[in-house]
Structure formats: C-alpha cells, structure tokens
Amino acid sequence: MKKLPADNTPGSAKVGEGLLGRKVTRRDFVKTGSLLALGASSFPTILTACATGSSTTKSGPKTLKILQWSHFVPDYDKWFDPWVKQWGQDNNTTVSVDHITYSDIPTRTASEMNAKSGHDLILWIVPPSQYEQSTVDMSDVVKKVEQKYGPQLNFAKLTNFNPHTNRYFGFTYSFAPDPGDYRKSLFQQVGMPDGPTTWDEMLTAVTQIKSKTKGAVRGGIGFSPEPDSNMAARALIWSFGGAEQDKDSNVTINSDAVVGAVDYMARLFKQAETAEVFSWNAASNNQGLVAGSLSFILNSISAYRTAQASKPDVANDIFFSKPLAGASGVKALASEHVIQTYIIPKFSKNQDIAKEFLLYLVDHASDYVYQSKLYEFPVNPKTNAQDKLYGPGGWLDSDPYKSNPSSKLQVLKDATDWSVNVGYPGPASPAIGEIFDKNILPSMMAAAARGQKTPKQAVAEAEQQIKAIFTSWRQKGLVGGSS
C-alpha cells in the first residue's frame, strides 16, 4: 500500500489534459507518436528474434535449420528427415527440417532475407539467382565436391554460378530429367508404338488421338503461368533453334526460330488441346495423364510414380520419350525439370555446419537417388550413384521400383546429354529468373494460341518485357551482355 496526498482524487484531471494528466502539446504528440511508431516497428523484429534466437550456443550442440520443398515423391521426405537428423546426432548438431510447397519457397526466402533471420539452408528447385548478393559464396563446397566427384555438369554450373560476377551463389547437387510421358496404347493406335521423336510427330499423333476419342483424350502441353508450362515452352524454343538469350546474356528472343515455335504451339492448341491448358497448375498435367484424359505430357517421372501407386494399369501404359526434335540440324533438348540448389543466407550463424552437411549429402548420392525413386540424378559424374544408376544392369536398366517392363526408364540413361538449364545457352541469372517467375514465355505462347496476337506480335511483346528486365538487372551489375 502506498500513501497518496489527499487532494489527488478521481476526476481531478482538467479538460484538455492528456495522458497521465499532463498537457499534450504538438511536440509531445509528435514525440509520443514517434515512440509508438518505433515500438510498433520494433515489434516484429523482437518477435522474430524471440522466435529464432541465436542458433548456436557456446556449450550446447550446434543447430542447423533447413527449409525445403515438399518433394514431388512424398516418400523422399519420409526418408530425408530422419536421415539428416541422424547425421545431426552424429555431429553434435540439432537439425530441423521445414517442408513447404515449392511455390512458397521464393516468398519465404524473400521474407527471411529481408528479416535477416530464418533457416541456414534453403533448397530451391529453380535457379535462385536473384539472391546472389545475400548468399554465402559456395566456391569452396563446389571445389571440394568436384575434387572428389568430377566437375559439375555444364547446366548445373550455369545454374549456380554467375560468370558475370564470377561467384557461386548456390550449390547445385541434383536435377530431375524432363522427358516426354506418353500413353503407349493410344500411340499404338496411331502407328507410333514407341512414342514420338519429333514435335511434328507428336502433333500428328495427339491430333489423331483426340479425334479418335472424340475429344476425351487430348494433348497435354500447358500454356499456363506455372513451372511445367515454362519448361515446355523453353524445350520447344530450343528444339526450334531459338533461345531467350545467347551464351553472353544478350537477349535473342525475337528470332524466326522463336516465332516458329510459337506458331507451332498455336497449332498444337487448335488441333489437339482445349482451353483447359490455360488454367493448369503444376500438378494438372500429371493428374490428366493419370486420369486418362491426356495422351502426351512433358514431365519428370513423378507422374508415373504416382500412377504406379494409385493406378497400376495406367502406369503400365505410361512410357517415356527423349526430347522431341524440332528444326532440322538442331539438337533436341529438354529443360531440367527441377534442379536442386541449396543456398546459405549470409545471416546464417551456422555456415560451416551447413557446408559440412552439403558435402555429406553428395557423399550419399546413391541414397538420395534411390530414395527419390530415381526422380533425382546427381550433377557430378563420379558420385557413388553413377554405376548404380547408369551402369549395365543398373537402376535405369532394371527399375528397382517395379516398372513393367523393368527397362522402362532406360530412355533416361543419357539425360545428362540432353538436359539444359533455364537460360540456356547462357547462365541462369536474376533476369532469367524474373522472366521465369513472371511466366512471360507461356503467356507469349498463350497470346498466340488464343488468337489475340500473331506469333510475331506475341514474340515482339515478350521481347519488350524481357529487354526491360535485362536492363534493370544489368544496372545492378548482376547480368552480363549489352543487348
């Protein structure tokens, strides 16, 4: 209990008096308001600090926080999480793994980078080039891995290395090939039991199949703002001899080859597809293939693995083709479907242990290849997965996951020869990333397919957008080239 003067009674505050009975001047108001604003602005930071805290203590175990996507092959996550935690126990490190959907990775990364707090390792499945200035240089990790397992494949190097700044901003360790997936029984009916080998063959076949089935089974190349449509658009453009940029990062989108590719896509839509292809998400073509409404899609083997579990008869009818050839004399290419690249943010207090884990991961290449059900392939040529995967009688010759026939995946044995990076023949860069994320190429294809623009007009508009993006990132010194 406290003693108060007798005259300090309730209701003694005069009109016009402010907080705590004191006159509030404009100066006071500004001061109070500023303090409130400061307090409010500090609040999220304080919350974040409380939530994350310091991740390493002097006496306790080290910590490692990993953020990665929920794998398209769900069993992979079931293996990975306890596996990495066991590694942590063996190395006096407490490991936590957070899985989120792949499409949330960019947003989450942006928020963590700006808050300067969060995970020590973040896994991207597309090139994370725009974060180059906020990530730890991975040259040492790449060098150690290359000494043991051979040089990174070129498309992997172009994914995690910026030749303009001469810096490894991430560490790429695996990729998923992106072959054609077709329904053999349907292609048999149109005289192509072994599937198409060219884009023209594919167009002919899916058109006939659509006609024979009265529209119930259609072509499955997407035109939507989603990753698979982005990959398909690029594969087609490369096979027609075009590209977004040249090897020196000059914009080359406005070419006859690209116009030809856009014209092809418009014909494909009109002859063999329906407007559903404009509304797809990344899972739609998988679902359509498994449901029996699509005859041909470009995708990794994840759709097939899903079918093996849910519809074995459909899975038995799904076969794979190599990249389709376009223009004569041009090598048929496919985009990597996903390319797994870890980044370590500069704010991480556990950079060393994060790098140790990456080395351990590559040491166990055969484990992640097997546990991903052959979805992931290493990007270094001499890992312990090499012989098991590619060797005579290896996993691709005889699928351990019970393909029928077991040699069904043999078509992927030379996937490293026909897979290239987003941005090929140049490097992935922030500009290429922004073009990908803004879905400029699928939208270009869609504009022509929907008849809103001629192929030439669609390409010209895309060029305008792409050049503006390149100019913007060149000004920041992150992209080479001049035109």
Next chain:
Amino acid sequence: MSEPAVHRTVIIDESFRVHHLLDRESVLGPVMLSPLLIYLVALIGLPLVFVFIYAFSDATTGSDSFGFVGLQTFQTTLEDPVFRIALRNTVVFTVLAQLVVIVLATVLGFVLSADFRGKWFVRFLILLPWTTPVALSALAWLWMLDSLFSPFNWILGNLHVVDQGTPVAWLGQDSLAVGSVVALQAWRTLPLAAVILMAGLTSIPPELSEQAEVDGAGFWRRFFDITMPLLAPIMMVAILFGIVATFTDMAAVYILTRGGPGNATQVLGSWSFYTGIQGGSLAQGAAIGIFMFPVLLGVCILMLRRASQTEVV
C-alpha cells in the same frame, strides 16, 4: 467549540489507483485506442511508407543495396503491357463485382429484414463466406472450377449439357475466367454488404412507406422514391468496403487463375507480387502497388464526402 485539528492520511491500495486512472477519460481513451493504433502503424502505416520509399529506389529482394532512382521504376511500369492489362482488370473486376454485390445485397437485405421461420439460420449461412479467409474460399472455388474434377462439369455432364469427356474450362477461357474471379469477389464481399444494408433497411421508419402506400404508391415507386434515397448513405458504406476489399485483393486471382489465361485476369496485386516478390524486383513491384493508392484514396474521399452530404431522415 472547535474540534482539534487532525492530520489525516488517505490510504488506498494499488487496485484503487488503477481504477482511478481508468476512470479518467484522458487515460482510458488512449489506452483503449493504443492496440488499434499500434496495429495500424505497424501493419499498415509502416509498410505503406516502405512501399513509397521502395518505389523510388532500385531495391531487390536479394540485396541490401539501396539507391534512389527517381521515377525510373514508374516509367518502366507504365511501359509494361501487362501492367496496363492489370490496371484495367483491377478496375473492371471491382466495378463488376460491386454491381453484382449491390443488387444481390439489396435483395438479401430485404429478405434478411423480413420475418420468417429459420431467419437466424439463413443469416448464419449468408454470413459464412464473409467469415472464411479468402485464401481458403479461393481454394474451394479452385477445386469447384478445376478442369478435371469440377463438380459443375460433373453435373452438366450428367444433365447432358456438355460432353462428359470434354469438360468446360472454367478458368481457361477469358470470359469464364473473368466471370469466375468476379463471382468469387462478389461472393466473398456480399455478406457484409447484405448485413450493412439490412441494418439500413431496419433503420428506415416504416411509417414513411406505410403513408406512401396509403397514398397509392406501389412497391417499385416506394422502393425508388423512399427506400433507395434513404438507403443511399448506408449503401455507400457497403460499396466503400467492397471496393477496398476487391481493389486491393490478390489472393483470389493468385489462387484461382494465377493471372491466366495468358494475362487475362492479371490484377495490380498479383502482378505486383509476381514482379516484386517472386521475380525479385522489389522496387518495380512497389511501383505497381502504388498505383492502387491514389485510386483508393480518391474513392474513399469521394464516398465519405458523399455519405456525409446525404442526410438521413
């Protein structure tokens, strides 16, 4: 006789002191307002300031470097053909959705203010969409409009309106995709407008309508000459809320169409997100977002001024 002077000491405990403070309007007011003030400053005021700062800079999501570039980002934004589509769509979607909302909300307002059995349950059902987070409701709509699994297609197929094997691409055709986005925006903002209009309708003295009826005025005459003028200020409030909710929303488009087909349903919110967050060009994304500000500010001022000018009887 005078009593001897006594020195008295008032002894009160802490709880009394707190009560004493809270009894003062000058203390209680700020205390009650401070959570709202902190919320507004931290989650709306400061981000808004940052958006303006970023829009005149070369900021990216992946770097701390920060340089002022004047109006360059705005120039690039205005030259972007997709931005112009997004700006147009944002306005069109908002107008269309609010037209639908005003018509349906007025009808619902009459229904809800009427007396019938099960009125409270109907009110509960109508309010449900408003209480559901937009992301959740958009996901539900996404599945209902999916090209492969749409229940609408299943029903239409079984009624032989469309072929079972060739479903309607609800989100793949321009007009249907636009209609779907507008329908979702109207569906989610309708309940609040209906409740606001219901409150407005119940506040209109029934004698006015009764007198007009005695004088021979029919339903439509009474509706347009008595009810609507009296309802107008309240309707303005409903429209204001609806415009703000629709104009600034990106979740409906991002989840339902991701801006497609092509860029036919792209809006300022989604294009700002694709550019600033997904694409990494934070400054550019901020510049796109800023184009919402003058429109919203103008609409707010216009609506509030109009509402204050209209006198309710």
